[in-house]
Amino acid sequence: MTTPLLPALHNDRFLRACWRLPTDCTPLWLMRQAGRYLPEYNATRARAGSFMGLATDPEYACEVTLQPLARYDLDAAILFSDILTVPDAMGLELNFVAGEGPQFAYPVRTEADVKRLAVPDMERLRYVFDAVSTIRTALRKPGADGVERGRVPLIGFSGSPWTLACYMVEGGGSDDFRTVKTMLYQRPDLLHRILQVNAEAVTAYLNAQIEAGAQAVMVFDSWGGALADGAFQAFSLAYTRQVLAGLKRQHDGVDIPRIVFTKGGGLWLEQIAERDCEVVGLDWTVNLGQARRRVADRVALQGNLDPMVLFAQPEQVAAEARRVLDDFGPVTAGSGHIFNLGHGINQFTPPEHVSALVEAVHSHSRR
């Protein structure tokens, strides 16, 4: 590996760990770190009027993206947005129904629906790219030398082609994925066509985020683990691989690391890590030490505390965080660990328990 080109930042631990370079301690950020467990987030959301009002306004999106960084010593910011912006831009019309979660007015179910589907004009997602550049600007802070640098890197993200397809075909969330799996087993040709459109759209979407200033990108394959062995490779992995291959590897003179997270994908870790990516995210069912041996440190690993640990008392949270770090083992030359949860933080999490987590991860891993 040639030495990666890193941006000038006040804190570049996260990017260094992505590239498996030495760090002073293990970096951490939390999936859904800007969210409903924070009273300041709920206040901004109330002002915005609705979730989509929040997500589609670059100023509001910037405000909530920065909120967790004000409270906690986190090592990365992640764009505040929704996983379903791309299908919404395709014309499926995303709505949030109270107590029901996301729903599409026009799900993709019939042959005619599938034929109509096309990669959306990225201008319809301009609000996302504007949020990225607004956040990048807001992250700037002068150093002791008077030169402005970003406080921490900003991560952009998208759902994987398969995960987006789940929502697009089901029309919303699902317990059993009956509608999309019926299409998968009965009309695989239709599903492949949806996935092809999604892969092209996700590639363009992430590249536009990179151009707007995202300094790392993450693909959330939240529902990959619902697929059978064999189907996962054909309907999820293949299209995520296509996205990864199409991503800009550099922007503005720096390298852009790529993270892939397949929830429930622990059994397929070797195949996932073989993909052209720098970091693999893991959920809490995976033992990090074993995972590290399985991928032989060819990629950095991100994860994997059970978010429910945060409901224990602060000293118990700290003990569980230390256990995750010890499971990974010493970060040696050429290895990388980014501490995270194995899933998004729960909305009922006591915010002060997150402080205990951040403190424990940094102090226990300090080298």
Add this chain to the structure above:
Amino acid sequence: MTTPLLPALHNDRFLRACWRLPTDCTPLWLMRQAGRYLPEYNATRARAGSFMGLATDPEYACEVTLQPLARYDLDAAILFSDILTVPDAMGLELNFVAGEGPQFAYPVRTEADVKRLAVPDMERLRYVFDAVSTIRTALRKPGADGVERGRVPLIGFSGSPWTLACYMVEGGGSDDFRTVKTMLYQRPDLLHRILQVNAEAVTAYLNAQIEAGAQAVMVFDSWGGALADGAFQAFSLAYTRQVLAGLKRQHDGVDIPRIVFTKGGGLWLEQIAERDCEVVGLDWTVNLGQARRRVADRVALQGNLDPMVLFAQPEQVAAEARRVLDDFGPVTAGSGHIFNLGHGINQFTPPEHVSALVEAVHSHSRR
């Protein structure tokens, strides 16, 4: 392994596969094979008035247990009952709320709740054991020699200690197991006490089913896969192991095989297979050929078609069934495969597609 003692049956393929003895073809049965996808089941349930009316009446339970055997050439019957009978007998009072699933009137949450918990008098579960003996009698059929034998073996079952605890603490189903995991991380002592009571209760419950005539028993660890690595071993595996160790190994002069199914437990397969059991159930995320190599044929494997495959057309169902059989590979001396789904059959499954599945499994595997 000494040669196991098998009961005299018209069809003992299932038991032979459990003991990894040669069979003429791969046996199959389906989790939740007596269920809402069958119109005759719905008719009986309507007569019974409610789900619990059905489950608590040995005659009705027998009637629905036999229904799938009348339609399909299945190789085992499984007791029709509910997974939550044991906590109900502990006094938690099980109710089924329309559209909400099972709910307990008295969940176990406080220290006082936990202290009160005790192994129930098995007489309160007499209706289950009566159902077992009623079904065993109803399965008898004279052979060509005029001697009555069972058509197929009858499987008894229970939820695992951990899976029962999930419902007991949550008070019903859960998406994130927040309540039970909060107890796990914050008050592990309370959860261990619940699990100890559950392990003793499940052991007594399965032993009473064996005494009533169950010819194999299965432990459903439906929620084991929700646990973090480490927590799974301490809070699920340890107590399932305790149950397995306490089970009667023989009854009425025949050996009783034990099946364990941890949904989402593929990563822990070696540890699960190390347990004192004859068969390990697998969900569809696991490749059967790889699983077989990982356990080195020390146990028989049961599974693992995605139940959603049954929504495809019959010829597609047959092709997917053949793929599962081919993944396992040839059943050689000392190996055993029991075909099943990787989860319960879905209530909207077209019944005629199940015929295609049964036919494909038997014909493709015929040796």
